[in-house]
Amino acid sequence: MNLQIQRALRSWPVLNWLGSYQRSWLKGDVIGGLTAAAVVIPKALAYATIAGLPVQVGLYTVLVPMAIYAVLGTSRPLSVSTTTTLAILAGSALAQVSPSADPADLLVTSATLTLLVGAILTLAGVLRLGFVASFISEPVLVGFKAGIGIVIVLDQLPKLLGLHFEKGGFFHNLLATAVNIPQASLPTVVVGVTTVLLLIGMKRYTPRVPAPLVAVAFGLAAMSLLGLGDYGVSSVGNVPTGLPVLTLPDGSLLNALWPSAVGIALMSFTETIAAGRAFARSDEPVPQPNRELVATGIANIGGAFFGAMAAGGGTTQTAVNRLAGANSQLASLVTAALALGTCLLLAPFIGLMPNATLAAVVIVYSVGLIEPAAFREILAVRRTEFLWAVVATAGVMLLGTLQGIVVAIIVSLLALAYQVSDPPVHVLGRKPGTNVFRPGSDEHPRDEVFAGLLMLRPEGRIFFANAEHISTKVQAAIVASEPKIVVFDFRSVFDLEYTALKMLDAADRRLQEHGISLWLVGMSPSVQAMVMHSQMGRAMDEQQRLFLNLEQAVAYYQALGD
The missing domain is CATH 3.30.750.24 (STAS domain)
Structure with missing residues (x-):
């Protein structure tokens, strides 16, 4: 019987951490979950807009995948929803398959994409392919994320300035933004720039206060009290109240979406395992790559049927969760419960939020993907690997984010081939x-x-x-x-x-x-x-x-x- 219990504990991580749960952990888990929710929920709303999806999709992504991962995942502090990288990759895939941008079509396409991502992650875990994430070297990953950060900032800048033009490639968008700056909406610019300054100031001087939540509250208050809508400041619009409805994926889209799903699955797992390992304490179990694949995969599959977008572990939100006191997966369940409460009670207020506020949140937290210090550190160690990082950045900017993943992997493999083909x-x-x-x-x-x-x-x-x-x-x-x-x-x-x-x-x-x-x-x-x-x-x-x-x-x- 004891042997059977031990096997059960190994098979179900939730039984493992519940079986060893200590009463002293409860306070830290509740505070960590509440604090993480204050950061994760506003950012998830913003990331949904990056993907071109309705903002409530961000709420559903915090609610469903996070709760499923808390039951199945092996990392105690890991906070699973969506990230800037996953959002931009999902948005790129959706734009290719559903260019009409019809909300109903986008939701079905997003559900299909998320289901595919989950299936790929789960299959990879069953086949014990956790080592695949190592195919992207650290310098190339630094370059890839920098490219993602630049693309996101350029994508969100028009919303911050109140500009409207047809989107195209990187240089098209860059030129169009520069040309249209004289037509910027001054009230929108004031809202966006003020929010940016607020976020930066709080990150520097009050790091323990959930800056995204304060920024969202500031935007809602300004919109309501000052009547900014009358001055041309656009808002998010209607956000439905209630639980997410069942969303059925469309099997006819599988063939068109699977290449994108492979790339998103790779990045989801890479970010998940990196965040899980980075914040694991020495007295905690080390995240197991193949089990993390299965847990994240099932979290995505479950989320797909309830309107969630592609999900994975986020470094920033995991850091907030851990630093606020989280000791176990219960903190993630608290965060998911807060997302549920937001769906049921606060959705109408979210609809009043200025688009410039969400754009400011996205820009401030996406800039963090661009790490000049990391580039300098790579250059100081080896010039060749610095060039690989630059190539990965250029690949994302010039070819697109999904193609950028392919470039990143190819550059990593070529780098490996170069290193082993010419040993000293x-x-x-x-x-x-x-x-x-x-x-x-x-x-x-x-x-x-x-x-x-x-x-x-x-x-x-x-x-x-x-x-x-x-x-x-x-x-x-x-x-x-x-x-x-x-x-x-x-x-x-x-x-x-x-x-x-x-x-x-x-x-x-x-x-x-x-x-x-x-x-x-x-x-x-x-x-x-x-x-x-x-x-x-x-x-x-x-x-x-x-x-x-x-x-x-x-x-x-x-x-x-x-």
């Missing part, structure tokens, strides 16, 4: 008076080298894609030093592929023809097993050309000279 081969020397062998450099001019002995250390996996590059570097080093013996220190080589082994065998024969002996040193068990299965390896063993370490090889070489 170090010429080694020995630190005087020690047994430390290190790459030669101008910083260590006194390191010992041994006449007639060339010590080389390749790094990484040696296989068909990089064996030729390594061979070229080795040949250049041999020509430069004219040794009698070449030693390969393989302690930094974790794998030797068959093609590379055959090239090593050929190199051994060529060197012997020129009177040069090849020695192998410091092989790992797997590499040594590979070598010893070959005729070359057996011959080397018989001829005493295999050594455990460089110190042993050098001692043997010096003994030969004596």
Whole structure:
């Protein structure tokens, strides 16, 4: 029976955290959930407008996916609704499939897209594909998010200024915004700029106060008390009161939406696992990628039938949830309950909110995606990876957000291919008076080298894609030093592929023809097993050309000279 209970706890995370729930957690969970709701709900309303959807979709996204994830997810502080990245990706997909922007069509298309995203995430979890999120490298992800931030700011700027024009590509929108600035609505600009300044000031001077909630309250008060509608300030409009109604996806749209759904699912999982890991305490379970895929997938599937848009874990809202005191998934259930109350009681008031207020919220929190410091840090470490980040940014801006994901993945894979195809081969020397062998450099001019002995250390996996590059570097080093013996220190080589082994065998024969002996040193068990299965390896063993370490090889070489 105890074994069955343990299996149940492992299968249902909700039983796990409820079974270990402590009474002292309750206060922190309630405060964390309330505080997160004050931030998440206004932002979700704003993010729904990014996707071109009615604002109530944002409420439904806080209500349904968040509640489902709280029951199924493994991360205790993770707050799941929508994010700027997911909203812009969803909006791009919806615009391609439902260009008419009819609200009814958009809701059905959004439900279909969200269902597809959930199905892809769930299937990926069942197939244990959690490692796929690692296909986007950190520099490329930095660039991708920066591109998303720039696109969102440009998309929302006309709403902040009260401008109206037909949307197009990035440069079209940039030029149209610049050209139409003289036609900006001054009252709308005042509302938008004031909201931006309020949000920035509160983030800096009163970080514990939920700035988005205050901004929304400010916008509603200004609209009602000052009659801003009479001055041309547009509002959100009618927001239906009550629970979300059942929304059935349209199967005929699956073929058109699945490519977009794959990209959105990838970003949803990437953001979810990153946020979950970032805010997990040392005494808490580490989020499990494959279970997170299933939990987030089912949250999206459930949300799809109740009007929610694509959802995932958000870094900002998770940070607010954790810092406000959240100790378990109960905090997310409190946030979802607040969203439910808003649906039932506060929807009419939301309809009075100025569009400029929502645009200001989106812009302030989207600018955070653009991290110049991260670009500088990457540039300081490696210029090549900085270029990858820039390419990812340009891909999003010039090709679109969905295509930008493809660019990001391709750039990451090309970056990986570049790194593994051209590994370094170090010429080694020995630190005087020690047994430390290190790459030669101008910083260590006194390191010992041994006449007639060339010590080389390749790094990484040696296989068909990089064996030729390594061979070229080795040949250049041999020509430069004219040794009698070449030693390969393989302690930094974790794998030797068959093609590379055959090239090593050929190199051994060529060197012997020129009177040069090849020695192998410091092989790992797997590499040594590979070598010893070959005729070359057996011959080397018989001829005493295999050594455990460089110190042993050098001692043997010096003994030969004596």
